[in-house]
Amino acid sequence: MAGCAENPLDPGAGPVQRLASELRKLRSEAGSPTYRSMAQRTHQGASTLSQAAAGERLPTLPVVLAYVQACGGHPEEWEERWRQAAAEAAAEPRVEDEKAKPPHRGLARFEPADADLFFGCDELTERLFQQACLRRFTAVFGPSGSGKSSLLRAGLRERVVIAVRADFLGHCAQHPGLTAALRDGTVLAGPMSRDELREAVVKPAQAAGLIVERACCMTSLHSGNWASCPLPVMRSSHSP
Structure with missing residues (x-):
């Protein structure tokens, strides 16, 4: 880079x-x-x-x-x-801190300081990283709750990329200059795979020195249609 x-x-x-x-x-x-x-x-x-x-x-x-x-x-x-x-x-000893943040951010977006807890988006982060390296202007589109803001703050970081809700794509297309800038410079944030969802649940806990029981994880992944569920909602189900 x-x-x-x-x-x-x-x-x-x-x-x-x-x-x-x-x-x-x-x-x-x-x-x-x-x-x-x-x-x-x-x-x-x-x-x-x-x-x-x-x-x-x-x-x-x-x-x-x-x-x-x-x-x-x-x-x-x-x-x-x-x-x-x-x-x-x-x-290394782990200091118990009652004020320590839980490993899962729930409905809150990830910030740059949360990069060590941001998992499950490696493939998307890599695509966006490669796009940002090749172009001066890149945009990531996705529905509300797809994790766009977290992706830019904790995944990509220190890159000039904008996040736009998918339902605003039509508005962007009304501006010729913006349309030209976005041509071949757009990345879509879609649903996570089951493996990515498992990683987003298990690895933040592991990074904090905690263990997610396999049965609990499998129950969570099979108990609902997480592929179409907003990412913050999925993560909030594993927050205190």
């Missing part, structure tokens, strides 16, 4: 930021390839690889190994580094 400065990291702040800092160093030593070119060499998206070195949450091992592969690193060495970081992160 050329031209986008990454946020500074503090390797002494913990295992997650240390690993992210080491990944950035590896990329720098490899000649600082763009994340888009790294994605072309692996089976991971550019935004996924970028997030691996953001230092906000521990990336999965497959993502780290893909990052390392794209930069010419040694997989065995980096797998050991990841396992050490994962063990240290798991051993």
Whole structure:
């Protein structure tokens, strides 16, 4: 992702930021390839690889190994580094805070500070990321409650993209200049798949050190037509 400065990291702040800092160093030593070119060499998206070195949450091992592969690193060495970081992160004491936010945002939209709890939209985020890299103006359309605002704030972040309710598409088409700008620059936020819904329910809880029982998750996914349910409503069913 050329031209986008990454946020500074503090390797002494913990295992997650240390690993992210080491990944950035590896990329720098490899000649600082763009994340888009790294994605072309692996089976991971550019935004996924970028997030691996953001230092906000521990990336999965497959993502780290893909990052390392794209930069010419040694997989065995980096797998050991990841396992050490994962063990240290798991051993970190969790301070009980009665005022702590629940992992599921319910009806509230996700903000940039909630990026480490935003799951289930990787494919959509990647499509939007690629579109935003190629065009100066991009719009994401979707029905009310489809998660457009959360996608831009916690998923994409730091990109010039607008979110528009799908029922306003006709109004946009009344303006020739806007119509021309939106041509080939539109991404549609549609229903989530069952796997994406499961990820949106389970992974925020895991990130907060909690466990969603399998039976509870399966009951929730099978008890209603979540594919057509507004995303905030689905998430609110798992909030306190």
